[in-house]
Amino acid sequence: MTPAARIAAAAEILDGILAGSAAEKALTGWARRSRFAGSGDRAAIRDHVFDAVRNRRSFAHLGGVETGRGLMIGLCRAGGLPLDELFTGQGHAPAPLTEAERSFEAGPMPEADAANLPDWLIAPMRESLGAEFDEITRILATRAPVFLRVNARAATREAAIAALAEEGIETRAATLSPTALEVLAGARRVARSAAFQSGLVELQDAASQAVCDLVPMAEGARVLDYCAGGGGKALALAARSEARVFAHDADPGRMSDLPARAERAGVTITQLAPGACAEAGRFETVLCDVPCSGSGAWRRAPEGKWRLTPDMLTSLRAAQSAILDETAPLVAPGGRLVYATCSVLEAENDAQIDAVLARHPDVSCELRKRFLPGPDGDGFYIAVLRKS
Numbered sequence: 001m002t003p004a005a006r007i008a009a010a011a012e013i014l015d016g017i018l019a020g021s022a023a024e025k026a027l028t029g030w031a032r033r034s035r036f037a038g039s040g041d042r043a044a045i046r047d048h049v050f051d052a053v054r055n056r057r058s059f060a061h062l063g064g065v066e067t068g069r070g071l072m073i074g075l076c077r078a079g080g081l082p083l084d085e086l087f088t089g090q091g092h093a094p095a096p097l098t099e100a101e102r103s104f105e106a107g108p109m110p111e112a113d114a115a116n117l118p119d120w121l122i123a124p125m126r127e128s129l130g131a132e133f134d135e136i137t138r139i140l141a142t143r144a145p146v147f148l149r150v151n152a153r154a155a156t157r158e159a160a161i162a163a164l165a166e167e168g169i170e171t172r173a174a175t176l177s178p179t180a181l182e183v184l185a186g187a188r189r190v191a192r193s194a195a196f197q198s199g200l201v202e203l204q205d206a207a208s209q210a211v212c213d214l215v216p217m218a219e220g221a222r223v224l225d226y227c228a229g230g231g232g233k234a235l236a237l238a239a240r241s242e243a244r245v246f247a248h249d250a251d252p253g254r255m256s257d258l259p260a261r262a263e264r265a266g267v268t269i270t271q272l273a274p275g276a277c278a279e280a281g282r283f284e285t286v287l288c289d290v291p292c293s294g295s296g297a298w299r300r301a302p303e304g305k306w307r308l309t310p311d312m313l314t315s316l317r318a319a320q321s322a323i324l325d326e327t328a329p330l331v332a333p334g335g336r337l338v339y340a341t342c343s344v345l346e347a348e349n350d351a352q353i354d355a356v357l358a359r360h361p362d363v364s365c366e367l368r369k370r371f372l373p374g375p376d377g378d379g380f381y382i383a384v385l386r387k388s
């Protein structure tokens with residue numbers, strides 16, 4: 001496909017997304033209907049589509065209208081691409097620019113358009129990010145770097161770099177965690193590589209690894225990952241020490257891949273069914289990697305920022321405090337209750353910790369740390385609470 005045909009395809013897919021389709025579903029549907037597209041075409045179209053979803057408001061501002069075509073015109077204007085060479089109407093290229101499109105002059109960019117956020121999120125994001133608001137909202141509209149976690153049980157970081165290089169995957173040591181690698185080239189080859197298949201590395205953001213590094217774990221301790229999901233953090237914890245790691249999720253189906261991932265990594269993780277944690281005895285550490293807005297990771301999952309509503313944020317906050325209240329009794333005296341989000345919103349972070357400290361006088365705070373999204377990793381928050 002020509003660069004112009006890829007833009008036309010992205011515009012068509014974006015129309016589906018703007019009409020309510022999930023981005024992944026819209027991309028898969030288009031690929032099924034378009035067998036002529038090769039893997040390079042699909043990758044380029046996917047990049048256009050996700051760039052446009054991340055930059056939806058600023059591209060619509062530059063393109064003059066929030067349609068697939070308008071977003072692609074905005075993408076070209078933002079990137080300085082030659083519109084008249086791409087919008088030619090020849091072959092599978094998009095139709096030539098109309099006179100109105102060509103002469104459209106975008107005025108000064110309103111704040112919410114520049115920030116690529118829905119109007120209602122401007123105030124909470126500004127309050128949470130302060131002087132960093134412009135920089136962080138700009139970063140959230142860019143592509144995220146790809147990070148791997150080296151399985152410390154299987155290899156050193158240097159050995160993993162060498163093994164990946166043999167398979168054409170170029171990496172370098174990342175800064176936030178001693179187990180983290182940043183992928184510089186060959187990211188699309190990772191999942192099929194022998195290094196990945198044999199459990200040498202896992203895909204995990206570097207800040208997520210740094211959060212796991214901060215979870216207190218004594219040798220032989222019982223550690224519960226209460227909101228384990230796919231198990232990214234449980235696996236990192238199990239690889240780190242000889243602690244006994246347990247995994248639980250309110251939706252156990254989300255842990256379905258965990259046994260295979262644990263086997264690949266050569267670690268043991270015991271799954272607990274919903275309601276079975278209290279019977280399993282107390283734990284020295286309970287990690288609550290709670291459901292959240294995902295605002296720290298909107299580079300990777302940009303649809304989240306357009307889907308989030310004030311009501312959803314209110315229910316997420318209620319779920320977060322309920323999880324803290326139900327897990328506090330599971331922690332052994334002297335043990336740690338660890339709270340983590342991939343959010344940058346204060347309402348989901350410090351405000352939740354202040355509130356739990358007020359509700360539970362037997363709990364004190366040992367550590368609070370926020371990671372902002374940037375070249376080193378996504379946005380995360382962790383608080384370590386000690387139970388007396």
Ligand SMILES: C[S@@+](CC[C@H](N)C(=O)[O-])C[C@H]1O[C@@H](n2cnc3c(N)ncnc32)[C@H](O)[C@@H]1O
Pocket residue numbers: 226227228229230231232233234248249250251254289290291292319323
């Ligand atoms: C942020 S995700 C976890 C991601 C995972 N820890 C990882 O690192 O891959 C949050 C998880 O919390 C689960 N969850 C939601 N409400 C819960 C509850 N009340 N109790 C336990 N888990 C819950 C969700 O099903 C979801 O899998």
